[in-house]
Amino acid sequence: MGSMVIQENERGFVRVDWGRTKNMFGPENGGTRYLQINITEYSPGGEHTLHRHPNQEEVIYVLEGEGISRTKAGDQPIRSGSFVFVPADTDHATINLRKDVPLKAIIIKSPTQDRKN
């Protein structure tokens, strides 16, 4: 497939336990081979609890809100302009500290397919 340009609002959110997410590009949206790009909104007070992706790297770029990135290294504050790098097979959690607004972020993963151990 070829190049494509889309606006954030051209994709619809789906519910997840920690809020809502939409896939912007992936194998089924644009035919990517390596990149999986989502926009995720963590609900006010919400938390994506500790989990790991055995084979996928992840970068989280925070667009709006205030929260915590939790890893073995401890809790670190995140806000607009924060970048989080999570290597493959590494426990991490993301927590929205605000009770009134979502924590909005771009979630970037590669490769596109994770594989369970």
Next chain:
Amino acid sequence: MGSMVIQENERGFVRVDWGRTKNMFGPENGGTRYLQINITEYSPGGEHTLHRHPNQEEVIYVLEGEGISRTKAGDQPIRSGSFVFVPADTDHATINLRKDVPLKAIIIKSPTQDRKN
């Protein structure tokens, strides 16, 4: 290496022909295996002329400004909230239409190393 959190302003820009860029994460910044994440500001009136990455996919997410994404499919307007997907080995250019402000974007590439044909 482990997880890490950094702020956008913890990295310094380097000049490029079309403006300035800074690497947020890559093999030398965080020890990524797959992801290369930059913030790029295309200068007012600037243009990153047509080029291709033989083996890397690229996603551009526009944070600020107004511009054009140019590919074989034609010119498409981009602005805050636009996502551009460029498959590997595909000609693309990015043009800042504004004469007064940068076009600011996150540039996401995978895998980290390109290979010349």
